[in-house]
Amino acid sequence: MNIEQLNSNYGVTDQLQFSTGKGNFPIIHINNLHAQAVISVYAGQVLSYRPVFATEDLMFLSEQAYYQAGKAIKGGTPICWPWFGPDPEGLGRASHGFVRNRLWSVQSTSTTPNQETKVKLGVVDTPETQAIWPHPFELSIEITVGPTLTLELMTRNTGDRPFSITQALHTYFHVGDIAPICIKGLEDTAYIDKVDGGTQKHQSSQITIAEEVDRIYLDVSPELIIEDPTYHRQIKITSTGSQTAIVWNPWVDNSAKMADLEDDDYQKFVCVETANAANEVIEIQPGTANSLSARYQMVQL
Numbered sequence: 001m002n003i004e005q006l007n008s009n010y011g012v013t014d015q016l017q018f019s020t021g022k023g024n025f026p027i028i029h030i031n032n033l034h035a036q037a038v039i040s041v042y043a044g045q046v047l048s049y050r051p052v053f054a055t056e057d058l059m060f061l062s063e064q065a066y067y068q069a070g071k072a073i074k075g076g077t078p079i080c081w082p083w084f085g086p087d088p089e090g091l092g093r094a095s096h097g098f099v100r101n102r103l104w105s106v107q108s109t110s111t112t113p114n115q116e117t118k119v120k121l122g123v124v125d126t127p128e129t130q131a132i133w134p135h136p137f138e139l140s141i142e143i144t145v146g147p148t149l150t151l152e153l154m155t156r157n158t159g160d161r162p163f164s165i166t167q168a169l170h171t172y173f174h175v176g177d178i179a180p181i182c183i184k185g186l187e188d189t190a191y192i193d194k195v196d197g198g199t200q201k202h203q204s205s206q207i208t209i210a211e212e213v214d215r216i217y218l219d220v221s222p223e224l225i226i227e228d229p230t231y232h233r234q235i236k237i238t239s240t241g242s243q244t245a246i247v248w249n250p251w252v253d254n255s256a257k258m259a260d261l262e263d264d265d266y267q268k269f270v271c272v273e274t275a276n277a278a279n280e281v282i283e284i285q286p287g288t289a290n291s292l293s294a295r296y297q298m299v300q301l
Helices: 003-010 127-132 251-257
Strands: 016-020 026-031 035-040 045-051 105-111 117-124 137-145 149-157 163-165 167-169 172-174 182-184 189-193 199-203 213-218 223-228 233-240 244-249 269-276 282-284 289-300
Touching: 003 016, 003 105, 026 117, 035 117, 035 137, 045 149, 149 167, 149 282, 167 289, 223 269, 233 269, 269 289, 282 289
Parallel strands: none
Antiparallel strands: 016 026, 026 035, 035 045, 105 117, 117 137, 137 149, 149 289, 163 282, 167 269, 172 269, 182 223, 189 199, 189 213, 213 244, 223 233, 233 289, 244 269
């Protein structure tokens, strides 16, 4: 992608510009009245979002993250699609699908009347994707940067037969310290404990993190809150089109094993993912579309 051409076609004066980032990936920089943000065109992924009043970023982004074609970027808002987790058909395909590790295209940029910035990125099927997943599709993500950050993931079936997907906005939230945080809104909810072999369990109270956590929560509330006392803030997550949520933190051993994480990075983030996962499989008929969205709001206390 030619950066000069991208700025000519899609740049917004004094608000949005393109540059070449790590790995020579095109990067979008947004600086408007409400917030600053950085978006990677590779993977269709927000890497940074900070409202004007905030001193700390909403997003965690690993200092050791890969910026290589075919690799996922560790941090921000990776997109798991058209499946979440292991290959559902057991064919040896990569976990979490194939859109978080390829270049997307820029479809549009715009400014709203209240000076929010909208960016729309997309992926369509190619012979390469058809070899991985044999379905015609149009996938887009619309990112709205304003007082809140909103992501809307839209899947359109452009073929002549239905297909099924699972998906997730695999968002890494930056926290001051993992020990004192708690996650509210999943009390009295069943979950699948992937650390314990997929056993179904019951969440009776607020979630705290003191060990490896990898859980798929079922029939969830559309509003969740991360309490982050170290940074004196709440992170409010409001979802639509989702009945499942994932909570993940790799903890000590896994963080040390991951080359794209520092050993102590587990202390700095928690993933709370808006998803259609486990038994929430979405079937999309020919000529129709499905929308999954999440709005993130930072509240200083």
